[in-house]
Amino acid sequence: MKLTDPAVRSAADAELSELSEVVAQGLVSRPLGAWLVPAAAGRPGVLWRYARLVLKRGVRYGRVDTTDDHAAVAVWYSRREPPAPGAEWMYDLQRFLGADAARFALLHAYVDAVLPHTPHHYLAHLAVRPGQEAAARALLASYHRVADEEGLPAYAEVAGDNPRESVLAGLGYEPRSPILLEPGGPVLWRMWRPAPDERLSALPRRVRLHRAAMPFHGRVIAMPRSP
Numbered sequence: 001m002k003l004t005d006p007a008v009r010s011a012a013d014a015e016l017s018e019l020s021e022v023v024a025q026g027l028v029s030r031p032l033g034a035w036l037v038p039a040a041a042g043r044p045g046v047l048w049r050y051a052r053l054v055l056k057r058g059v060r061y062g063r064v065d066t067t068d069d070h071a072a073v074a075v076w077y078s079r080r081e082p083p084a085p086g087a088e089w090m091y092d093l094q095r096f097l098g099a100d101a102a103r104f105a106l107l108h109a110y111v112d113a114v115l116p117h118t119p120h121h122y123l124a125h126l127a128v129r130p131g132q133e134a135a136a137r138a139l140l141a142s143y144h145r146v147a148d149e150e151g152l153p154a155y156a157e158v159a160g161d162n163p164r165e166s167v168l169a170g171l172g173y174e175p176r177s178p179i180l181l182e183p184g185g186p187v188l189w190r191m192w193r194p195a196p197d198e199r200l201s202a203l204p205r206r207v208r209l210h211r212a213a214m215p216f217h218g219r220v221i222a223m224p225r226s227p
Helices: 013-028 031-036 043-061 087-113 133-149 196-201 205-212
Strands: 008-010 063-067 072-079 120-128 154-159 174-180 187-193
Touching: 008 133, 013 031, 013 043, 013 063, 013 072, 013 120, 031 043, 031 087, 043 063, 043 072, 043 087, 043 120, 063 133, 072 133, 120 133, 133 154
Parallel strands: 120 154
Antiparallel strands: 008 063, 063 072, 072 120, 154 187, 174 187
16 A cells, blocks of 8 residues: 555444445435435435445444545455345345335345355445545555455446446456346446456466466465356
């Protein structure tokens, strides 16, 4: 990490309320937020409660990263094995979101149906305050080092029409087939960051030979396939 990059660390429980605002604000004025909660008047409150659920679940079952100034927050899960059934999650959605839970349950059903089966690290949520893309890049770069050390790829979804212009694309993620949210929802692009060995195989042969000559101090990891 560069000296100018913000410090990245795991979020504490006491920070979840403020970080919920970051997640909710990242959705409230965007097409995905409008699709999830069509009624504009109640949208901020519903999205805040959803964000709180997302972060609490991330702390319990995954990893939630942030910066000291809370400029960005990322929720990660290690997917070495298929996730446990989501009955508890669906119960929590219904309990805390009430009549608004249906669209959120539908979103997660769409996403869960196409999660890669190969082991990977899953960026389930990324939220960034306006103008703080550097914080987002620092968050992701920090976790990417973990994924690279384990020899695993990373997976995420990004909403919008131009996935190649997203922060993820600038960090090595490649667009895959999109998820079309129905009825009348936006497009979610599936994004895949290849494992180190996959990225190496994509380099020109001359570069591959140079890299292959370098010493490797680690264990051999089976090469996973892309989704």
